[in-house]
Amino acid sequence: MGAAPGYSRRAVLRRLGTGALAAALSGCALGPGTGSAADSVMPLRAAAKAGRRRYGAAVSSELLGKDAGYRDLIRRECDIIVPEWEMKWYNIQKNPDRYDFSGCDKLAAFASENGMELRGHTLVWHLGLPDWAKTRLKEAQGRDVLHTWMNTLMTRYAGVVRSWDVVNEAVEPTDDRPDGLRESDWLAAFGTRYISDSFKMAAEIAPKAELVYNDYGTEHNARWSRDRRVAILRLLERVKGEGGRIDALGLQSHLRLGDPWDPKAFGEFLREVQDMGIKPIVTEMDVRADRASGDASAIDAKVADLYTSYLETVFANSRCDTVVTWGLTDRYTFQRRRYADDRPLPFDDDLNPKKAAAAVARILRDEG
Numbered sequence: 001m002g003a004a005p006g007y008s009r010r011a012v013l014r015r016l017g018t019g020a021l022a023a024a025l026s027g028c029a030l031g032p033g034t035g036s037a038a039d040s041v042m043p044l045r046a047a048a049k050a051g052r053r054r055y056g057a058a059v060s061s062e063l064l065g066k067d068a069g070y071r072d073l074i075r076r077e078c079d080i081i082v083p084e085w086e087m088k089w090y091n092i093q094k095n096p097d098r099y100d101f102s103g104c105d106k107l108a109a110f111a112s113e114n115g116m117e118l119r120g121h122t123l124v125w126h127l128g129l130p131d132w133a134k135t136r137l138k139e140a141q142g143r144d145v146l147h148t149w150m151n152t153l154m155t156r157y158a159g160v161v162r163s164w165d166v167v168n169e170a171v172e173p174t175d176d177r178p179d180g181l182r183e184s185d186w187l188a189a190f191g192t193r194y195i196s197d198s199f200k201m202a203a204e205i206a207p208k209a210e211l212v213y214n215d216y217g218t219e220h221n222a223r224w225s226r227d228r229r230v231a232i233l234r235l236l237e238r239v240k241g242e243g244g245r246i247d248a249l250g251l252q253s254h255l256r257l258g259d260p261w262d263p264k265a266f267g268e269f270l271r272e273v274q275d276m277g278i279k280p281i282v283t284e285m286d287v288r289a290d291r292a293s294g295d296a297s298a299i300d301a302k303v304a305d306l307y308t309s310y311l312e313t314v315f316a317n318s319r320c321d322t323v324v325t326w327g328l329t330d331r332y333t334f335q336r337r338r339y340a341d342d343r344p345l346p347f348d349d350d351l352n353p354k355k356a357a358a359a360v361a362r363i364l365r366d367e368g
């Protein structure tokens, strides 16, 4: 895949001279664990800073409250935190007359105290609706219900959220619509314009925020993934055509060893997105290893290789400035609900950096 020279971060570092790199490298810290060579990985936060990027992870307020080691790790490694589940509509407003902001407020406070940004995830999602809203959206006042939800959230967290996942997972080519959109309660309530309407509302409420369309499954050499790329490009064009503003495409990046990863097709897709004036960002990365063979060390090497290949492709083909992983340590990964021995994240169960952490640090610092 051809790297577009204008996107190069290495060029920026070169212009800054070696001083910036040396200063960044001096931020190198030992991991909390054994002190072996594998532990001397630059904190991802520092590596990202040196590469003029940001790194972050999905977190939960409960874990931050009860696990001090985890809390310290998040503080050391992250510029950004994302609520893994606490900012979903069904958690905040289980009943129409009662909001529960307790989890999100704790995360907002933690982010502010530690000079981090909180990513807003997620406003419009087919799996995010509380049951009561599924009916209410379809009634005459449905648009007001949506506006109240978006306005309440976006206003409350205006000080700490800079980037919002406005619409999440709106395409599903296997639903067999010619436009590739997902059959959902949103589509049933508002028709195809719900996507651009949501972006317009978001732009009105938070004119300075980064507005993101977030989705998965765009990186494979497989018909279903190609269909998703096509449907997403159509969606981005449609929103633009209907007068909505999308600043960034969130690439969830839930990868799996053994899937037919296709850097060439993915790179072309990224360039098309970037050429539309929309910046790709990585929002939920992890690498499942449930089908990989070998011991933990061999698996960690394969996982790190896929992190490397994927992120190198992203940086070579876009102006991506943000990488978020869906969790930080294997101790707490939602992937273990499916496969108890999975090891998809940059840090291990003992909070020590894995080969993936070293790979991500290197790439954040100087790839692109």
Ligand code: XIL
Pocket (backbone or CB within 6 Å): 084, 085, 168, 252, 284, 334
């Ligand atoms: C998942 C969380 O990890 C779970 O804890 C929660 O129960 C359901 O949501 N794509 C997304 C995320 O955009 O919000 C999902 O997170 C994972 C897939």
